[in-house]
Amino acid sequence: MATMKDIADRLGISLSTVSKGLNGGQDISDSLRQTILDTAVEMGYQNRKAKRQDRRRIAVFIENMDYEDADDFGYEIVLGFRKASFRENWGVSVIPLTRDLQRRQSYDAYMLQEQYSGAFFMGISPEDPWSAQMEETRIPTVLLDNSAAPNPQVCTLATDSDAGIEMAVSHLAALGHEKIAFLDGSAGSMVSDKRMLAYLNAMAAHKLAIDPQLAVYGYFVAEAAPYHVPGFLSAGVTAILCGNDLIASGVIECCKKEGFAVPEDISVIGFDDVPMAERLDPPLTTVRQHRNALGQMAYYALYALINQVPVSSTCLRPDLVLRATTAIAKPRVALRRNDDKDSVAYVNPDLYLKTLRQRNLW
Amino acid sequence: MATMKDIADRLGISLSTVSKGLNGGQDISDSLRQTILDTAVEMGYQNRKAKRQDRRRIAVFIENMDYEDADDFGYEIVLGFRKASFRENWGVSVIPLTRDLQRRQSYDAYMLQEQYSGAFFMGISPEDPWSAQMEETRIPTVLLDNSAAPNPQVCTLATDSDAGIEMAVSHLAALGHEKIAFLDGSAGSMVSDKRMLAYLNAMAAHKLAIDPQLAVYGYFVAEAAPYHVPGFLSAGVTAILCGNDLIASGVIECCKKEGFAVPEDISVIGFDDVPMAERLDPPLTTVRQHRNALGQMAYYALYALINQVPVSSTCLRPDLVLRATTAIAKPRVALRRNDDKDSVAYVNPDLYLKTLRQRNLW
Structure with a gap:
């Protein structure tokens, strides 16, 4: 696995600059930060800080689905996901999946920059820039109601x-x-x-x-x-x-x-x-x-992927x-x-x- | 949910006799113990002791599969299952699935008597007496390489x-x-x-x-x-x-x-x-x-079922x-x-x- 030193050598910059780029330091240009992140992704660098028990974070991306009100389809799914992940001290961020976000950065670069260990997608359309990236991503990822990319890091979840x-x-x-x-x-x-x-x-x-x-x-x-x-x-x-x-x-x-x-x-x-x-x-x-159960199962499947279990699909009974x-x-x-x-x-x-x-x- | 009192009333026997029957007490005939267990299963009784953190137990049933030697097909699966469940303090019993065992008692009565919260079956043949019982069981159950019974308590697990x-x-x-x-x-x-x-x-x-x-x-x-x-x-x-x-x-x-x-x-x-x-x-x-991963996933799926998530199937990538x-x-x-x-x-x-x-x- 690549280290910060490897990235510094490849780019011909100092270790401290690489560290600033990867860990959100201020004193660095946006374009250099992006180059560092892209190189880190390309070389398979994994941020060890993201694995520390007290900083474990996972992302929930939501597209075209309401979830903020109890009547919304996504509400119980997010709740179930939070419930299951909370027990194991994960911080969960719920993030709207906009085209703008996806155009700004590749999926892996974004996840590395934000130090997320994995993600659950509630909706991603085939036209989304990140959709094609699911075939190559190294980030443990669970997709709701989507077809599976042939990638051991990606699992699909659906009701039967x-x-x-x-x-x-x-x-x-x-x-x-x-x-x-x-x-x-x-x-x-x-x-x-x-x-x-x-x-x-x-x-x-x-x-x-x-x-x-x-x-x-x-x-x-x-x-x-x-x-x-x-x-x-x-x-x-x-x-x-x-x-x-x-x-x-x-x-x-x-x-x-x-x-x-x-x-x-x-x-x-x-x-x-x-x-x-x-x-x-x-x-x-x-x-x-069972939307609450779908959310819980999304977490269990993501947890399996994070633990190197190559689960590819899982289905819930209606x-x-x-x-x-x-x-x-x-x-x-x-x-x-x-x-x-x-x-x-x-x-x-x-x-x-x-x-x-x-x-x-x- | 039925209580011990309900069972005592139904059978016209004392509460203490019911308790002996359900908790392995000595001073009671085998046939009466069986009647108490069968009635408990029929009435949907659940042993609360089985839920206590320090007594949580799950069973792994194995049929027609060697697992004791590192070269055996089942060895890594059992290891993966133990590894994943160990982190959460489950006691795991590995039990050969004999016809004799299955003829002696129904699946649910056996699980209730032995106070297991759920089971993982590594092999069960359609001719097995317990196989047909998978359609009705109230025990969270994961089956390796088997077709799913239409029962929200049962999940199948396989490599794709x-x-x-x-x-x-x-x-x-x-x-x-x-x-x-x-x-x-x-x-x-x-x-x-x-x-x-x-x-x-x-x-x-x-x-x-x-x-x-x-x-x-x-x-x-x-x-x-x-x-x-x-x-x-x-x-x-x-x-x-x-x-x-x-x-x-x-x-x-x-x-x-x-x-x-x-x-x-x-x-x-x-x-x-x-x-x-x-x-x-x-x-x-x-x-x-990935046999170790199959064992781990079997535990995650079983854990989901125990938490009322009606997962019906889950598949691993080879x-x-x-x-x-x-x-x-x-x-x-x-x-x-x-x-x-x-x-x-x-x-x-x-x-x-x-x-x-x-x-x-x-």
Whole structure:
């Protein structure tokens, strides 16, 4: 492992200048500090001070996710992370992941400069400058709902979408529903894709027909509902599964507006169980992500990585929370004939998803 | 949660008798003790003594796996588990998982009686009496290389076979190998199935033809080699990938006996990197399972479950350890014509595996 002396030799500067550069000393230019940090990262230097028990620090980066209010999706995750890490005397900094921050410095240089031992990312998009750096980073890093870079320092964490959607479809099938629509979140999001595939798999497993017009991507907002729900209703669905609770809230509103009662006419199921889910009218039946547990597990996985355990993925089990938006299926007649030749049962969902994508149906 | 008083009331016996039954008191018949334990399990009683810091105990169950000698597969796993749990003052008992033990008592009754807070299973077969109980157990439990029961108390732990086999096939492909055989472990083992599917996927990903006669199940022993290697050689393979290091040791012997040099004529890759792998002649190139890290991660996952985090699966990244059994492919002419009509490229490996199974080719 490289020492400060190695860095000084490489750059032809004094040891004390290197020390100033690495430890936040004042009497040094910004550009020289950056050169020292970049060289340190390149040479694999690790700051030993960062390992001292009384200075152990980890970072939580948050992007596109609210977490400051108890109703926010990220709130309980941060709380769970703090709870688990607190017991072992880690200092935790919560940092908004801005493009500006990422453009200013490489991920490893930033982490070295700030003397963090590792990080948990709640959201990072593939377009982010630091996203590509996940393949090479030497910093122990846990990513929420992201695909894993082939790097022993990086672990992905997620709630098991397959299990969650399967529980939801199984519950609806047991209530006699056969025509179940799925209004997913944004196309191209890893979470949306996983849930779409899970829906197709679950429908196939329960021998229910898959209709491409009833399995659509929207956006992770309530406002997506009006674009799709009227079509679902006229196609004769009796249940609508949603990519998250926000979408479900819009779906319920939309059903009411169209003159359909929830759950008497149409059953609705959400995903996440954010706090507002139980305050909806009627209270939402939904797949619960254990957000506090996700935060705790993020810490355990990060702790494993910091201890050189090359954990690559870890998954949490969701629950189906039964409230008041599902009921026994009420037989309905489709208002329009379904002329789609592609409505087929028992397909291979994986291939089917690919085919649909290629044909740009979504 | 049920109390000792609840158990006493249900059975119509005294509180002190219940206490004797639960805490290993002497003055009580075996059958009454069993009734008390079974009732306690049924009523969801949890022994609070087991939670006291100075008495925290966890169990490691081992079946069909040697672990007492440093050369044994299980040795480092147990060591890693002990290392990680020791820091937090857990007492660890290593217990052979015999059929006799499992027949004597249910899993939950045994764990309650012995006051363990959780367990790590290194091997449990589907035929084991306790295996079916994994669906209902209330004991935090981590299973190595097993499929997960749909139970929030149970987590599975494994090395990522896909990543390991992909690294091996990718290495061979880079050396110019095209005809790569796979001699897997026992059919019906979850690990074998995962590795077979990983092999089929990796071959397809590298656009290499899959030949059913070159992708076979054997057993996880060196003695499996003579049954398959001569056939591979006469079919003109230049590389043989093996389900584990033991199989690879047999394959190397067999190649030599048939007059083929390793790696000059035939490249060989194992899986696991057990200590004997580097003592083979030549030293074996193999996919390393980080066994010490597996043991550590087993503890972290168990700790998460004990803290009510419903982790369902966790996966570790393997490495490819390059030693001396792989080399650039030497062009070879097959000694027999391959008449198998089933030799096809670019198939869907998942469907292909199913088809082959149905046709009992393996």
